[in-house]
Amino acid sequence: MKKQIIIALALLVTSFSFSQKNELKDAEKAIKNGNYADAKTAIKSAEPLIGNADEKMKAKFYFLKGQALYANGSASSEDINSAIESFDKVVELEKNEGKEKYTTEVNETKQLMLNTFLTKANKALEEKNFSASSMGFEKAYRMSPKDTLYLYYAASTAVNAQDYTTSLKYYEELRDLGFTGEEMEYTAVVKETGDVEHFGNQQMRDLSVKAGTHISPKDKKSEAKTGEIVKNIALIYVNNGENEKALAAMKAAREANPDDLSLLLSEANVQLKMGNRDEFKKLIEIATQKDPNNAELQYNLGVVAAEAGDIASARKYYEKAISLNPEYADAHNNMAVLILQDEQAIIEKMNALGTSAADNKKYDAYKEQRSQLYQDAIPYLETTLELRPKNVEAAKTLMNIYSALGETAKYKEMKTRLESMQTGE
Secondary structure, three states, rough: HHHHHHHHHHHHHHHHHHHHHHHHHHHHHHHHHHHHHHHHHHHHHHHHHHHHHHHHHHHHHHHHEEEEEEEHHHHOEEEEEEHHHHHHHHHHHHHHOOOOHHHHHHHHHHHHHHHHHHHHHHHHHHEEEOOHHHHHHHHHHHHHOHHHHHHHHHHHHHHOOOOOHHHHHHHHHHHOOOOOOOOOEEEEEEEOOOEEEOOOHHHHHHHHHHHHEEEEEEEEEOOHHHHHHHHHHHHHHOOOOOHHHHHHHHHHHHHHHHHHHHHHHHHHHHHOOOEEEEEEEEHHHHHHHHHHHHHHHHHHHHHHHHHHHHHHHHHHHHHHHHHHOOOOHHHHHHHHHHOOOOHHHHHHHHHHHOOOOHHHHHHHHHHHHHHHHHHHHHHHHHHHHHHOOHHHHHHHHHHHHHHOOHHHHHHHHHHOOOOOOOOOO
């Protein structure tokens, strides 16, 4: 009787194995015919039995499961995630077994999937379909976990899609991974326009310089994105009304990295977002002490001072920013805005005057005062336009100033330039 039982069990196991093979053959045939629904059904039938299979059979099962779920790129987001897991399982199984029957094809399929995800993600980004772009970059990251930059792009595009739940999840994952995002940047100036262009690699940049279309090549390491990530985590908390969590996130990050200036600036931005302008100013001032030659910090202090109505301090900070970085376009532009903000008050005084001799004298004095404002603002506006040739507002303001000052030639020149900007010629 014992022999009969053993034989019966052996027959049962053989029956299971035979059933698995049949189901896998059905799945393989369906995949070849592009009938992925039937392939998934066959895989589902075989799955409860796969635990008893040998490593070779398991590898084949997960290989076919991955193909069935991926459905040649037409799968749902959930099925794609499962397909990636299945393909990874194949590689793991064959690595452990020391035989790679499916690994090469799996890697080729994964590379094809990765390229597809990146192509779709970039296309969606160009079309401003940020949700689809985020999904594509996230899938690309799952395919290639070493490329953490893809997850960063997924988080950033999720923010643009205003999907803060998703972006928070990705940002927190990046933070926990210790992602910094530092990389080499290769730039050169477009000879024709003067614009700075970024290149994907040094070779492409050097070829453009050699061709004569670009000049002034520069290599530099990009700034770490650590501060930006923590800042965005905190800002999402603020957006969700969870201010305490926001401040806790910033505090923890700064305690772990006390010398990281970017984190200090990020906390300052969070304080500004929360409406805590005094705290923002205090943190920026601490930052300027740590980095006194940082033009951006001086500029930010100028913005805060201007908004608080402290014009003298704002002017001092903007001037400092410009002295540190003469090509700081925003600082030049804001200096012009600062100077011209008194224009309306002068005009109102001029319009309120009568026609008496005394009033006429006052009118001339106010007119001269207004002209001086224009003269003071012109250099800053001209520099702004030189640094940003497509700045329509700067061009429009300059055109109006030239008209008010009676500088006809400059007015006509700026009018033509403005029309060219607006028509895109």
